[in-house]
Amino acid sequence: MELAFAGWSGILILLMYGLIMLGVGLVTYLRNRNIHQSLDEYYLGGRGLGVMVLFFTFFATQYSGNTVIGYPPSAYRMGYEYLVSVPFFIMIIVAYLLFAPRLYKLGKKYRLITPVQWFEKRFKSKNITILAAILMLYALGNYLLEQLVAIGQGVSGLTGGTIPYQIGVIFFVVIMLIYGWLGGMRSVAYTDTMQGIALLFGIFMLLIGSIIYFGGLPTSADYMQAYSPEKLGVPDGPGVVNWLSLLVLVGIGAAVYPHAIQRIFAAKSERTLKRSFSRMAWMPFFTAGVVFIIGIIGINAFPGLSTAESEQLVGMMASAVANQNVIFYWAMVLLFGGVIAAIVSTADSVLLTFSSIISNDLYGTYINPKATEHKKLLVGKLAGVVAVCILILVAWFPPATLYQIFVLKFELLIQIAPALILGLYWNRLHNKAVFAGMVTGTVVASVMTFVNFTPFGIFSGLWGLLINLAICVIGSMVMSVSVGEEDEAKQVIGM
Template sequence: MESWVIVLLVTVGYLVLSLAVGLASAGKASAGSEGYVAGDRTFGFLVMYFVMGASVFSAFTFLGGPGWAYSRGAAAFYLLGFLSIGLVPTYFFGPRVARLGRKFGYVTQAQLFAHRYESRYIPPVLALISLVAFVPYLTLQMEGAGYVFSVLTEGRMPEWAGAGVTYGVVLIYVFRSGVIGVAWTNTFQGVLMMALAWGLGLYLPYRLHGGIGPMFARLADTVPAMLTVPGLDAAGDPWTWGAYSSSVAVSAFGFSVWPHYFMKIYTARSIRTLKQTVVFFPTFGFFLLPIMFIGFSGVLAFPDVTPADTILPTIVTSMDLPPLVVGLFCAGALAASMSSGDAIVHAASAVVVKDFYKVLVRPDIDDRRETWLIKVMVVVIGAVAYYFAIYSELSLVLLLLLSYGALAQIFPAVLAALYWRRSTPAGVLGGLLAGCLVTLVWNLFPALQWLDIHPGIWGLAVNVTVMVVMSFATPPMSEEHVGTFVNA
């Protein structure tokens, strides 16, 4: 049998297994939207751990992580910088969110804001910010999946077919099983990814350089600039401390409030489970070490690979590895893409229906119809992202850059909602809009980027200022109402 056939069989086997795991969980939650979106708030520690962890380790990490280390060296350490503390705020505000969610039946982030600020306008704004971030992110996951298939079949299977098959599987289990399907498959995919990353991350440096120590020693002699922060920029010139530090800061601020992580707070069985998940989250971050070893191992052994994100598949396919190992690599890369893609398509659909449609168009919609609509949106959003991934020539890079800055703007609003009694609807909405606008303008006009500081930082500064000023300029909300949230 030709080796690419074995590789393909292993990969298809993985897809079938993912589908089986995703479908086996169907019917484990109640039929309404609380079951479909929040899993009836029953997730235990192990499942929560993998849901949070595997959602982070996306196609970006698995292909982009080695790509960064390969082409930009120590710049990639910024991932460690924000992952180590990014989820820590959830330890402190998460229990309040979980208690309020249980008490008032929230399943999305914006429902908390709508209630706290008695506002019809905040949810659609949050929904829009979420969509701007989610669609390009999902598109990237699909492109990653398509690419894996195309490489492993040596071009016999085009990218559109690879992405189509992979995301066909994802849409089926998300459609049928909702968040429970996401949770179970992420657990399976998470274990596979970890095993594979450590396996390849230790094996490749050993095979190519005789070990991790000798590999870095050689790099230190030949390209020392790659081993000290801030590393290199995308063009291969030295990166700046301003860009490095502010990227860490924006990612850290935004991390705990990404709507698809935030929504998982509602799925925890208890406060203790939620806290344990946050405590152990950085252990998932150690998975980035082998990912970076892989990238560093390619610097001297495989110079001039472009685009840099293809360094891992390039190494794997050019090293004469047994087809079974190559197949497992492909399965792992697909697992990375799918475990983020499923959580995102699920969260995006819930957000569109609950925070946009229900708030602005049909407040009286019943729960059965609402759940059905969310399922339809899963397919619609999947199709939109697929269109962008395969047919559109439009570059999503700007949208993606923008989304990190825009999502970080939600962080001050979350703190205000849960800790600052005097904050008012006008203050929070004004802050959000002003912060996003500044982030957008600063992205569009790079000349404004003093010291290469990330646009999101300027957005946050304006956001907080506007929020404070407008809150004091508008009448306070009733003490009793505010107390429900601040004392939760």
């Protein structure tokens, strides 16, 4: 993401964002000092997030800065086939609606703090609870690594290389740890709101500038018809299958993100949650749709780019737009500062949930059940710092492309979906079938991913999910459930 217009102005914007984040953390700490004593307050903001804050924290969770940087190059290379990126995000909302309202009610009823607690409450199985925690921690660690790599690349690009990749990572990680330590979920949600507004403003300014200076979709369509007609076509049969499998993988996988589920618990009321989702339903068009259009316009603006060169497309377009006048110059600087801030906001959300699972579900439940909430909080914060330090060492020399990191976490995280969603509605779901399905699905998805085996173009995580689901359903129908166990499940889920 090299930006010809950036440099010292980029450094100024990054410092401004950093200071605002620290200020949010400090103000939140001073206004809510009891967060150091209460898990509920620290990890869920006292379950009092209103519609606007909840909307933006969901928005920042679902649309990281990588959406702005990574999606236009894909649209540039694939053409109109990549319109599928919009339904990706629609599928996430659809998946939320399958379980979020009901999970909210049960989360409020049982004062759940983490998604792992739901597994423990519903199945009362140490094996299921620990396996679910491991899968979630793996996905969270994987996702956090992705964000750290993106932070370093973004800072280096925005400052024209003045600030090296590694220094950029450390700078924002330290800021993130400080305001997260001070303010917990409230700090995270408030910074998400600031970053979401900056990101939306910058995206629309880039779109306006691109249409003015490069021409809109008709101009790009004329160019593609003349020079790249394949980019105007639709995918073939195998391509459609691959599309559909990716829609399901991303839709369900992103909806069961542990940090997204924690935001369900943090809503002020069920009405607040539903109103936030109703607003989120429009965002695929205003975010993924807009960056898709930017990528299509780029085909005409910068024709003939190689795959590696196209990865710099957003930076190239922003540089060209910024050079037109001073308004667009500062709008583009704000955009890329907002992109980095949005990546940081995603990282802090992930880190907060990672810490809560360590402190509440593993340490507080199995290692030291008698620990006070203050001690659990301290353990969670320290575990988060240790995890970040380890991941920084990995991010120092990134081991894979962002896309490979992105896909791998979904392949395994999606294996918790049958137990999570079916467990909310089906009181005869058998513990042994759930555990066997989750283990088998995880093993199948892992092996198929590492050997790169995807029959019919269907992602390995979905093959694991199908086997997982079949074992859960068939196993629960075959295995007998005692009257006492079924009555206990009814009492838990209220059905």
